[in-house]
Amino acid sequence: KPIKDRQRLPVVPQGIERDDFLAALAELKVQIGNENVEINDKPLKDGWYMEHPNTHDMMTILDEEELVASAVVYPSSTEEVQDIVKWANKHRVPIFPISMGRNLGYGGAAPRVRGSVTVDLGKRMNKILDINPEDYTCLVEPGVSFYALYDAIQEKGYHHLWIDTPDLGGGSVIGNTVDRGVGYTPYGDHWACHSGLEVVLPTGEVIRTGMGALPGNNTWQSFPYGFGPYSDGIFSQSNYGIVTKMGMTLMPNPGGYESFMYTFPNEEDLAPLMEIIRPLRISMILENVAQLRHVTQSVAARGLPRSQFYSGTGPIPPDVIHAAAASAPVGDHTWAYYGMAYGPAHIRAHKLALVDAEFRKIAGARKVDPATLPADEYYFSRDRVAAGVPDIHELRWVNWAPNGAHIAFSPVSPIRGTDATRLFALGKRLHDAYGIDFFPAFCVGLREMHLIVEIVFDRDDAERKQAALDCLRDMIDEAAAMGYGEYRTHLVLMDQVAATYSWNDNALMKFNEKLKDALDPNGILAPGRCGIWPKRYRGRGWEM
Amino acid sequence: KPIKDRQRLPVVPQGIERDDFLAALAELKVQIGNENVEINDKPLKDGWYMEHPNTHDMMTILDEEELVASAVVYPSSTEEVQDIVKWANKHRVPIFPISMGRNLGYGGAAPRVRGSVTVDLGKRMNKILDINPEDYTCLVEPGVSFYALYDAIQEKGYHHLWIDTPDLGGGSVIGNTVDRGVGYTPYGDHWACHSGLEVVLPTGEVIRTGMGALPGNNTWQSFPYGFGPYSDGIFSQSNYGIVTKMGMTLMPNPGGYESFMYTFPNEEDLAPLMEIIRPLRISMILENVAQLRHVTQSVAARGLPRSQFYSGTGPIPPDVIHAAAASAPVGDHTWAYYGMAYGPAHIRAHKLALVDAEFRKIAGARKVDPATLPADEYYFSRDRVAAGVPDIHELRWVNWAPNGAHIAFSPVSPIRGTDATRLFALGKRLHDAYGIDFFPAFCVGLREMHLIVEIVFDRDDAERKQAALDCLRDMIDEAAAMGYGEYRTHLVLMDQVAATYSWNDNALMKFNEKLKDALDPNGILAPGRCGIWPKRYRGRGWEM
Ligand SMILES: Cc1cc2nc3c(=O)[nH]c(=O)nc-3n(C[C@H](O)[C@H](O)[C@H](O)COP(=O)(O)OP(=O)(O)OC[C@H]3O[C@@H](n4cnc5c(N)ncnc54)[C@H](O)[C@@H]3O)c2cc1C
Ligand SMILES: Cc1cc2nc3c(=O)[nH]c(=O)nc-3n(C[C@H](O)[C@H](O)[C@H](O)COP(=O)(O)OP(=O)(O)OC[C@H]3O[C@@H](n4cnc5c(N)ncnc54)[C@H](O)[C@@H]3O)c2cc1C
Incomplete structure (x- = not known):
C-alpha cells in the first residue's frame, strides 16, 4: 500500500504551538520515561488485527490522517495515568485513552480530535490482578485481552470458571466493556456483568466505585453497587474518566x-x-x-x-x-x-x-x-x-x-x-x-x-x-x-448518533455536557467522544 | 399514644423566615392548587403500615419531631414536579421526594433535613402507564405499589407475566428500586431489572435516560443503556433528581x-x-x-x-x-x-x-x-x-x-x-x-x-x-x-455509613459532592441524603 504525502509530523493539536507542544512532551518524558512517550512522526502503518496500530484507525472510513494521534504515551500505573492527566490539564492537550485500540468497526485506536495524545493503557498495564475461584470474579487492568484472561484461567486449572468473549478475542476486557460490547454466553452483556471500577478523573483524582470505596473490603468484585449513587454507568461510552482497573464476574461452567x-x-x-x-x-x-x-x-x-x-x-x-x-x-x-x-x-x-x-x-x-x-x-x-x-x-x-x-x-x-x-x-x-x-x-x-x-x-x-x-x-x-x-x-458518527437522542430539546445531551464541564473543566479528556464536547470546543464546528 | 408538646408548627426550614416561608407556600398553592399543598401543623400521627404518615418516620429512632416535614405537596404530573423544583430553587427551600414513604427501617417518609417540604409523588402520580405483554415490561409512576402492579396484571389476565416483590408489597416500585431494594424471585435485584427513567433534575429540566431520549422509540423499557453515558445509576441512592417514571422488566412465568x-x-x-x-x-x-x-x-x-x-x-x-x-x-x-x-x-x-x-x-x-x-x-x-x-x-x-x-x-x-x-x-x-x-x-x-x-x-x-x-x-x-x-x-445513619466508604481520602464522596454541586447548585434537593451535602450545607454541622 503506497504511503501518502503527509503534512509535517506530528499533527499538533489545534490551538497549541508546535514548539510548546514538543516542549510539553519533553516534560512528560521526564515524568514517565523517555521510552514511554512516542511521537507519531513516522509513516502510518495499518498492520493487521494482531499487530494493529495505536496511532490511528487501521480501518479508517476517512482519510487515515484525519483522526490521528500526535503522540502515544504508555503509563505503567494508575499514578502515571494521573500524572498524564495532570500534564494534559496543565498544557491543555487533548488526550484519548485506549485499552488495546482494537475497537474495529467503531474507530479502532483513533482519537476523536486530530492530534490528541493517545494514552495507550494496555501496553504496560496488562496484569490480571485477581482471579477468585470461589466468588467467580476477576480484577483486570486495561491491557488484559479476552485471550489473556482465558489462558490465565486455563493455566490455573480453574475449569469451573468461564469467561464471556466477543466475536474477536483480541480486544481488551476493559475497552470492550466500557464501550458496552457484547459476547455470546449468558454473560454476554458485559456492562451488566462487571463489578467495580477504578477511575482516574479528568482532573487527576482517582476513585474506586462500588465496594471499592470501602477500605479493606472483600466484595469489590461481588457486589457492584456499594452505597450511595451508583456511578459506574457514566464511565461507559463517555469521556468522564479513565478506567484503570475493572472487576468482572465469571460464569460458572454450566456442566455441559x-x-x-x-x-x-x-x-x-x-x-x-x-x-x-x-x-x-x-x-x-x-x-x-x-x-x-x-x-x-x-x-x-x-x-x-x-x-x-x-x-x-x-x-x-x-x-x-x-x-x-x-x-x-x-x-x-x-x-x-x-x-x-x-x-x-x-x-x-x-x-x-x-x-x-x-x-x-x-x-x-x-x-x-x-x-x-x-x-x-x-x-x-x-x-x-x-x-x-x-x-x-x-x-x-x-x-x-x-x-x-x-x-x-x-x-x-x-x-x-x-x-x-x-x-x-x-x-x-x-x-x-x-x-x-x-x-x-x-x-x-x-x-x-x-x-x-x-x-x-x-x-x-x-x-x-x-x-x-x-x-x-x-x-x-x-x-x-x-x-x-x-x-x-x-467515532466519525458519534455526533450524528448522539443528536438522534434528542428528546425534549436535547435534554440528555445538555445534562451530559453539564457533567462533562463539572468533571473536566479544561476539556482535555477525549473531547467529542460519544458526541460530548467540552465547553472549550462547543459551538466551534467540531461536530462531523 | 400521648401526643407530645410541640414547638410552634410548622417546622420551618433553617435559614428561612417563617413569614417568607408561608408566603412562598402560598405562591406554590396558586401554582399547583390549594388542596395540593398541606402545611404540617397538626399533631403527628403514626398510623400503621397501610395508613402511614407522609410527614415523618412512623418508626422513628429519634424523637419523631426531629426529622419532620414543614409541608407536604402533591404534584399530579412531571410538569408540576418541575414547577415545585423551580419554586424550591427560587426560595431556597429544601425539598424531599418520596414515592410512597413506606421506606420503613430506613427512614419511612421522613426527610433528612428538618422542615423540608416533602414532595409526595405517589398520591396523585400513581398510574401504570404501560404493561407490555410481548416485551415483558411495564412503565410506572411513583405511586404504583407492588400490590397495584400485581393486581393490574391479574386483571388483564396476563398470567405469563410475573412481578418481583420485596417482603412487603405496599411500597412503591419506584421508591424501592431507586433505594436499590431487593425482592425474592430471580428478578430480585430491582435496580438491575429496571429499564429507563424519566427524571426531573434539581434545576427543573426533565430528561429521559436510555432509549427514552430517542423520540418515537419503542425500546425504552427493553434496552436500558441507550447511547452515551449510562446515567441511571447516579439517580439511585442519591439526591440528584426526582424520578417521575420508571420502566421495569417483568419476569416470564417460569411454568411452575x-x-x-x-x-x-x-x-x-x-x-x-x-x-x-x-x-x-x-x-x-x-x-x-x-x-x-x-x-x-x-x-x-x-x-x-x-x-x-x-x-x-x-x-x-x-x-x-x-x-x-x-x-x-x-x-x-x-x-x-x-x-x-x-x-x-x-x-x-x-x-x-x-x-x-x-x-x-x-x-x-x-x-x-x-x-x-x-x-x-x-x-x-x-x-x-x-x-x-x-x-x-x-x-x-x-x-x-x-x-x-x-x-x-x-x-x-x-x-x-x-x-x-x-x-x-x-x-x-x-x-x-x-x-x-x-x-x-x-x-x-x-x-x-x-x-x-x-x-x-x-x-x-x-x-x-x-x-x-x-x-x-x-x-x-x-x-x-x-x-x-x-x-x-x-436516614439517621447515612453520614456515618457514607463515611465508611472512605478509600483514598474520601475520593468517592468528593466526587459525589462535585456532581451534587454541578446538578444542584442551590442545594435544594434532599440535602444530606446518602451523606451527600450540597455546598450550602457543608461544614456547618449537619452531619449526624
Ligand atoms: C470482525 C469483528 C467482530 C467484532 N465483534 C464484536 C462483538 O461480537 N462484540 C463486540 O462488543 N465488539 C465486536 N467488535 C468490535 C471490537 O473489536 C471489540 O469491541 C473490541 O473488544 C474492542 O477493542 P478494545 O478492547 O481494543 O477496545 P479499545 O479500542 O481499547 O476501547 C474502545 C474505546 O473505549 C474507550 N476506552 C477504552 N479503554 C478505556 C479506558 N480504560 N478508560 C476509558 N475509556 C476507555 C476508548 O474511547 C476506546 O476508543 C468486532 C470487531 C470486528 C472487527
Ligand atoms: C417488615 C419489613 C420488611 C421489609 N422488607 C424489605 C425487602 O424485602 N426488600 C426491600 O428492598 N425493602 C424492604 N423493606 C423496606 C421498605 O419497606 C421497602 O423498601 C419499601 O418498598 C420502600 O418503600 P417506598 O416504596 O414507599 O419508598 P419511599 O419511601 O417512597 O422511597 C424510599 C426513598 O427513596 C427516595 N425516593 C423515593 N422515590 C423517589 C423518586 N421518585 N425520586 C427520587 N428519589 C426517590 C427517597 O429518598 C425515599 O426516602 C422492608 C420493610 C419492613 C418494615
Missing part, C-alpha cells in the same frame, strides 16, 4: 453445552421467526446472545474475496449468493440461527426440544448436523465463542473487499417481526442504492436485539469509502425517524 | 414453581452451610434471593409479643427461644433456609435433588414438609413472595416489642462461611451488650449477601431507642473496620 444451528430458506421468514424467538429468549430457553445471520455474510465468512464469486459492480445478485451457499457444506439458506444450550444433557434436551418444535413451525426450517461440517466451518467458531473460548475466525469476512475494512450500523429494536422487517428493508434499500453488499446479523439480547450491519469496503477506494459512509449516515437518520437508535457507533 | 424449606440445628452450621450455598447460588441451582433466617426472628414472625415468651429484660435466652420454636409447627432449629425452584416439574426436580444432596451434608438438616404446616405459617408468606405475590405477613415480627418499630443493619459480604460467622459474631456480641434480641437474616444475592439485622424496639421507650441506635452505630463502625459496608441505610 451444545451448539445448534438452524437455517431458514426465505427472507420473509424473518418476521415469524422473530415472533418465535422473543418468548423463548425472554424465558431463557434460548440462553445466549445468539446471532441470526443473513446468507450473504455467511458466504463472506468463508474468507474468500467477493471477486471469487462475482466480478460485477453493485450488490452481489441473490442468485449468485444462493448458488455459492448451495455449494457450501451448510447448504443454501437465507437465515442461519446459531445458538447454544447449556447445562447437563437432560436439561439441554428439555430446552432443545422446545426450540426445535418452535423453529420447525417455519416451513423449510432445517437443523444442521455439525457432523456434516468441516472443522474450519464458521459454525465451529460460533460454537467456541458461545462457550467462552476466544477466537478470530470472525475476521474472515473482512476479506470480502480488497484492503478490506469495515464499519458498523448497530440499531436497537424490540425482538419483533415488524421491527426486524422494517430495519431489514431500510438497510437493504440503502445498501442497494449505494451498491453495497448487505450483511445483516441480528444479535438477540434478552428483550431487545442489536441489528449489526457491517459494511465492508476497500479502504484504498475513496469512492467506495464515501459510499459506505453516506449509506451509514442515511441509515442512521432514517432509522432514527422510525424510532430506532444505535447502541454504539464509530 | 415449588417452595422448599430446610432447617439446621446449630448456630455453627452457618459456616459450612454458606460454603454449600455459594456455588449452588452462583450457578443458579438456588435461583432466588433466598433468606437464611435465625430462629429468634422465626419465633417473632408468629406476630406475638415477646412478653408472651419471656418477661425478663436483656436478650431472650436461647433455651426460651428453642422451647418456643419446638412447640411450633416447623419445630426447633437455629437456621431456616427458604428457597424456591422454578420451571416445569422435571426441571425443578433436577435442581431440588442437587440442593437436597448438598444441604443434607449438614448433620441434622431437615426438609420441612409444607403439608404439615398451618395456612398462616410464615413459610407460606415466603412462598407467595418468592412467586412474586405481594404480601404483608412480614410485618408481624414488628409486634415483638410494644409500639413496635424497627431499624435495619444491612452489611454486604461474600457468600462465605468465614464472613457469615464474623458478621454473626459481631452482631451477637453487640446485641448482647445492648440487651437486644438478635434477628439476623442472610439474603443471598448472586455473589454476595446482604445480612439484614432488624432491631425491633419500643418507639415510646427512649432508653431502648437509644440502645438500638448505639448498637447500630457500633455495628456499622466495627463492620467497616473489618471491611464490610452497608448496602443501604436509615
Whole structure:
C-alpha cells in the first residue's frame, strides 16, 4: 500500500504551538520515561488485527490522517495515568485513552480530535490482578485481552470458571466493556456483568466505585453497587474518566453445552421467526446472545474475496449468493440461527426440544448436523465463542473487499417481526442504492436485539469509502425517524448518533455536557467522544 | 399514644423566615392548587403500615419531631414536579421526594433535613402507564405499589407475566428500586431489572435516560443503556433528581414453581452451610434471593409479643427461644433456609435433588414438609413472595416489642462461611451488650449477601431507642473496620455509613459532592441524603 504525502509530523493539536507542544512532551518524558512517550512522526502503518496500530484507525472510513494521534504515551500505573492527566490539564492537550485500540468497526485506536495524545493503557498495564475461584470474579487492568484472561484461567486449572468473549478475542476486557460490547454466553452483556471500577478523573483524582470505596473490603468484585449513587454507568461510552482497573464476574461452567444451528430458506421468514424467538429468549430457553445471520455474510465468512464469486459492480445478485451457499457444506439458506444450550444433557434436551418444535413451525426450517461440517466451518467458531473460548475466525469476512475494512450500523429494536422487517428493508434499500453488499446479523439480547450491519469496503477506494459512509449516515437518520437508535457507533458518527437522542430539546445531551464541564473543566479528556464536547470546543464546528 | 408538646408548627426550614416561608407556600398553592399543598401543623400521627404518615418516620429512632416535614405537596404530573423544583430553587427551600414513604427501617417518609417540604409523588402520580405483554415490561409512576402492579396484571389476565416483590408489597416500585431494594424471585435485584427513567433534575429540566431520549422509540423499557453515558445509576441512592417514571422488566412465568424449606440445628452450621450455598447460588441451582433466617426472628414472625415468651429484660435466652420454636409447627432449629425452584416439574426436580444432596451434608438438616404446616405459617408468606405475590405477613415480627418499630443493619459480604460467622459474631456480641434480641437474616444475592439485622424496639421507650441506635452505630463502625459496608441505610445513619466508604481520602464522596454541586447548585434537593451535602450545607454541622 503506497504511503501518502503527509503534512509535517506530528499533527499538533489545534490551538497549541508546535514548539510548546514538543516542549510539553519533553516534560512528560521526564515524568514517565523517555521510552514511554512516542511521537507519531513516522509513516502510518495499518498492520493487521494482531499487530494493529495505536496511532490511528487501521480501518479508517476517512482519510487515515484525519483522526490521528500526535503522540502515544504508555503509563505503567494508575499514578502515571494521573500524572498524564495532570500534564494534559496543565498544557491543555487533548488526550484519548485506549485499552488495546482494537475497537474495529467503531474507530479502532483513533482519537476523536486530530492530534490528541493517545494514552495507550494496555501496553504496560496488562496484569490480571485477581482471579477468585470461589466468588467467580476477576480484577483486570486495561491491557488484559479476552485471550489473556482465558489462558490465565486455563493455566490455573480453574475449569469451573468461564469467561464471556466477543466475536474477536483480541480486544481488551476493559475497552470492550466500557464501550458496552457484547459476547455470546449468558454473560454476554458485559456492562451488566462487571463489578467495580477504578477511575482516574479528568482532573487527576482517582476513585474506586462500588465496594471499592470501602477500605479493606472483600466484595469489590461481588457486589457492584456499594452505597450511595451508583456511578459506574457514566464511565461507559463517555469521556468522564479513565478506567484503570475493572472487576468482572465469571460464569460458572454450566456442566455441559451444545451448539445448534438452524437455517431458514426465505427472507420473509424473518418476521415469524422473530415472533418465535422473543418468548423463548425472554424465558431463557434460548440462553445466549445468539446471532441470526443473513446468507450473504455467511458466504463472506468463508474468507474468500467477493471477486471469487462475482466480478460485477453493485450488490452481489441473490442468485449468485444462493448458488455459492448451495455449494457450501451448510447448504443454501437465507437465515442461519446459531445458538447454544447449556447445562447437563437432560436439561439441554428439555430446552432443545422446545426450540426445535418452535423453529420447525417455519416451513423449510432445517437443523444442521455439525457432523456434516468441516472443522474450519464458521459454525465451529460460533460454537467456541458461545462457550467462552476466544477466537478470530470472525475476521474472515473482512476479506470480502480488497484492503478490506469495515464499519458498523448497530440499531436497537424490540425482538419483533415488524421491527426486524422494517430495519431489514431500510438497510437493504440503502445498501442497494449505494451498491453495497448487505450483511445483516441480528444479535438477540434478552428483550431487545442489536441489528449489526457491517459494511465492508476497500479502504484504498475513496469512492467506495464515501459510499459506505453516506449509506451509514442515511441509515442512521432514517432509522432514527422510525424510532430506532444505535447502541454504539464509530467515532466519525458519534455526533450524528448522539443528536438522534434528542428528546425534549436535547435534554440528555445538555445534562451530559453539564457533567462533562463539572468533571473536566479544561476539556482535555477525549473531547467529542460519544458526541460530548467540552465547553472549550462547543459551538466551534467540531461536530462531523 | 400521648401526643407530645410541640414547638410552634410548622417546622420551618433553617435559614428561612417563617413569614417568607408561608408566603412562598402560598405562591406554590396558586401554582399547583390549594388542596395540593398541606402545611404540617397538626399533631403527628403514626398510623400503621397501610395508613402511614407522609410527614415523618412512623418508626422513628429519634424523637419523631426531629426529622419532620414543614409541608407536604402533591404534584399530579412531571410538569408540576418541575414547577415545585423551580419554586424550591427560587426560595431556597429544601425539598424531599418520596414515592410512597413506606421506606420503613430506613427512614419511612421522613426527610433528612428538618422542615423540608416533602414532595409526595405517589398520591396523585400513581398510574401504570404501560404493561407490555410481548416485551415483558411495564412503565410506572411513583405511586404504583407492588400490590397495584400485581393486581393490574391479574386483571388483564396476563398470567405469563410475573412481578418481583420485596417482603412487603405496599411500597412503591419506584421508591424501592431507586433505594436499590431487593425482592425474592430471580428478578430480585430491582435496580438491575429496571429499564429507563424519566427524571426531573434539581434545576427543573426533565430528561429521559436510555432509549427514552430517542423520540418515537419503542425500546425504552427493553434496552436500558441507550447511547452515551449510562446515567441511571447516579439517580439511585442519591439526591440528584426526582424520578417521575420508571420502566421495569417483568419476569416470564417460569411454568411452575415449588417452595422448599430446610432447617439446621446449630448456630455453627452457618459456616459450612454458606460454603454449600455459594456455588449452588452462583450457578443458579438456588435461583432466588433466598433468606437464611435465625430462629429468634422465626419465633417473632408468629406476630406475638415477646412478653408472651419471656418477661425478663436483656436478650431472650436461647433455651426460651428453642422451647418456643419446638412447640411450633416447623419445630426447633437455629437456621431456616427458604428457597424456591422454578420451571416445569422435571426441571425443578433436577435442581431440588442437587440442593437436597448438598444441604443434607449438614448433620441434622431437615426438609420441612409444607403439608404439615398451618395456612398462616410464615413459610407460606415466603412462598407467595418468592412467586412474586405481594404480601404483608412480614410485618408481624414488628409486634415483638410494644409500639413496635424497627431499624435495619444491612452489611454486604461474600457468600462465605468465614464472613457469615464474623458478621454473626459481631452482631451477637453487640446485641448482647445492648440487651437486644438478635434477628439476623442472610439474603443471598448472586455473589454476595446482604445480612439484614432488624432491631425491633419500643418507639415510646427512649432508653431502648437509644440502645438500638448505639448498637447500630457500633455495628456499622466495627463492620467497616473489618471491611464490610452497608448496602443501604436509615436516614439517621447515612453520614456515618457514607463515611465508611472512605478509600483514598474520601475520593468517592468528593466526587459525589462535585456532581451534587454541578446538578444542584442551590442545594435544594434532599440535602444530606446518602451523606451527600450540597455546598450550602457543608461544614456547618449537619452531619449526624
Ligand atoms: C470482525 C469483528 C467482530 C467484532 N465483534 C464484536 C462483538 O461480537 N462484540 C463486540 O462488543 N465488539 C465486536 N467488535 C468490535 C471490537 O473489536 C471489540 O469491541 C473490541 O473488544 C474492542 O477493542 P478494545 O478492547 O481494543 O477496545 P479499545 O479500542 O481499547 O476501547 C474502545 C474505546 O473505549 C474507550 N476506552 C477504552 N479503554 C478505556 C479506558 N480504560 N478508560 C476509558 N475509556 C476507555 C476508548 O474511547 C476506546 O476508543 C468486532 C470487531 C470486528 C472487527
Ligand atoms: C417488615 C419489613 C420488611 C421489609 N422488607 C424489605 C425487602 O424485602 N426488600 C426491600 O428492598 N425493602 C424492604 N423493606 C423496606 C421498605 O419497606 C421497602 O423498601 C419499601 O418498598 C420502600 O418503600 P417506598 O416504596 O414507599 O419508598 P419511599 O419511601 O417512597 O422511597 C424510599 C426513598 O427513596 C427516595 N425516593 C423515593 N422515590 C423517589 C423518586 N421518585 N425520586 C427520587 N428519589 C426517590 C427517597 O429518598 C425515599 O426516602 C422492608 C420493610 C419492613 C418494615
